[in-house]
């Protein structure tokens with residue numbers, strides 16, 4: 001209650017104050033005139049009018065009128081002759097009074113209008129001061145636009161707000177924000193509108209970088225309306241957004257009614273546009289940085305090393321990256337396949353087309369020749385006006401209602417690996433930086449795809465090699481196995497012949513039989529080696545471990561080599577420990593190992609082989625030494641002696657047959673038994689191969 005009274009008092013107070021002020025001033029003036037003896041003069045009136053103006057400025061129009069009327073009445077009635085009557089005696093008096101009233105009214109009205117305008121400007125300034133920081137601070141372009149649209153509404157009551165951005169690549173103004181607050185504006189799809197420089201008021205504002213105020217758009221020939229829009233009486237303001245000499249776009253405002261927007265509104269919009277441009281520049285720089293980081297992360301994600309990923313997965317990752325980066329509504333990635341065509345590897349986007357768009361078919365090189373031109377780095381197409389667009393692209397674009405598209409060729413060096421097509425359903429504006437970034441990412445994607453394909457080819461080759469190797473081992477295993485049986489038969493008969501069990505041999509045949517036996521043994525050794533190698537490499541055949549006396553293995557091996565030694569008139573000296581040399585092992589493999597050492601001792605003796613074989617225990621190990629007095633091994637060759645296929649490079653050894661797998665097998669077998677093998681040698685003096693095997697633990701059965 002008291003608040004309402006307070007308000008009434010506050011409203012009423014200026015009236016007595018104004019009347020009082022004019023009364024006091026009038027009295028003062030009258031006194032001054034009386035003292036100075038000046039008659040009632042026009043000066044008096046003039047001063048009074050100025051005073052009234054001041055009151056109107058300070059206290060408002062109402063109090064000023066009230067005070068003027070009151071003082072005029074009182075002074076005229078009481079103080080001006082004839083006293084106690086209004087002295088309207090002549091026409092002159094009436095004219096004087098009317099002139100006075102008109103002058104006072106004019107001053108009051110003038111002051112009133114100026115005052116209102118000033119307070120409006122002040123209010124707008126306050127509002128601007130409040131919203132400016134919000135416009136400037138935002139780092140998100142969309143937010144900037146929203147803030148600007150909203151802030152503008154608070155200072156100008158518009159019916160349609162539009163913000164166009166300048167697309168440097170297509171040199172057109174593209175509408176990015178439209179706020180329609182009246183039905184008459186809502187029926188048009190403003191977002192499909194793009195304008196060229198000089199087209200309509202907006203285009204003219206962009207071209208001249210000057211702002212325009214159209215008082216009545218319905219009769220202005222410069223206006224351009226979208227097809228199907230009816231012209232209505234409205235005022236339009238178009239203001240370019242420029243910062244640092246760069247055109248960002250144009251801000252356009254429509255308000256219903258002719259002459260509904262004023263020059264003041266124009267000034268205001270200029271200030272808003274300048275701030276918007278600045279804010280957009282900030283937002284853009286921020287977005288640039290953000291996009292660059294995104295692009296880098298994306299490029300990093302392209303690393304083609306991940307062989308586990310399916311091609312389709314890689315393709316869709318690449319595509320997704322492009323969609324994220326470009327905000328495309330729809331996108332396809334085409335990759336060159338072996339058939340020489342560009343197949344769709346992936347497609348997607350934020351809004352895939354509603355209709356089933358037939359852009360999935362593979363394309364021939366001719367169909368994409370326009371993109372394959374090495375001069376094309378990015379191809380920005382305005383689908384409606386682009387004559388170069390091939391039919392397949394145009395058809396798809398039309399079906400999907402696409403309004404903007406970008407094609408990015410993917411090149412790895414000279415190769416045109418594929419391309420990405422990005423589509424938008426609304427006209428887009430882009431900066432050259434954005435296109436450059438997309439292009440960079442495209443070339444990185446190309447390299448990734450290309451490397452991946454190369455890796456795949458390589459992998460295919462490696463797979464083939466592995467398969468070949470497997471077939472070779474299998475063949476070796478089968479072949480050596482098949483050779484073994486007939487060899488045993490041959491050796492059996494040869495041995496019978498040698499012993500004379502099949503009857504007396506003519507002396508000439510005896511040497512032949514010895515050679516036969518020798519070569520059969522050599523062949524057997526070779527077959528055994530092949531078989532063992534195949535088994536070891538296959539890894540499938542397990543060792544057949546059993547507890548055994550190494551002396552038996554060694555004695556048998558020595559017996560097997562004796563015929564060869566005898567043929568070369570050499571001798572084998574065997575010295576074995578008196579007690580069993582127990583080891584856990586595969587008897588067959590151990591036998592092959594010992595065979596190899598013995599055969600080498602025979603092979604690599606220039607003269608008659610003199611071989612000493614010792615089997616004993618040393619340092620808790622079973623030790624076997626095969627020593628010869630042959631040609632020896634050069635020190636340089638010793639470290640590689642046990643490698644597969646290694647043979648000492650010595651012209652003198654050219655006639656010694658061999659494959660270089662013997663010692664490799666020896667080491668494989670011995671190390672497979674938990675032992676080790678070593679060699680000591682003096683070139684020209686001979687070599688001693690020493691094998692050490694773990695002693696079988698008493699009672700512990702075979703593993």
Ligand code: ADP
Nearest residue numbers: 600601604632647648658659660661662663687
């Ligand atoms: P291969 O005997 O089929 O050549 P090995 O693996 O058994 O293959 O031997 C590899 C090489 O080591 C031989 O070519 C030979 O030069 C050398 N070598 C092996 N044993 C002896 C040895 N007892 N005396 C001298 N050289 C040897």
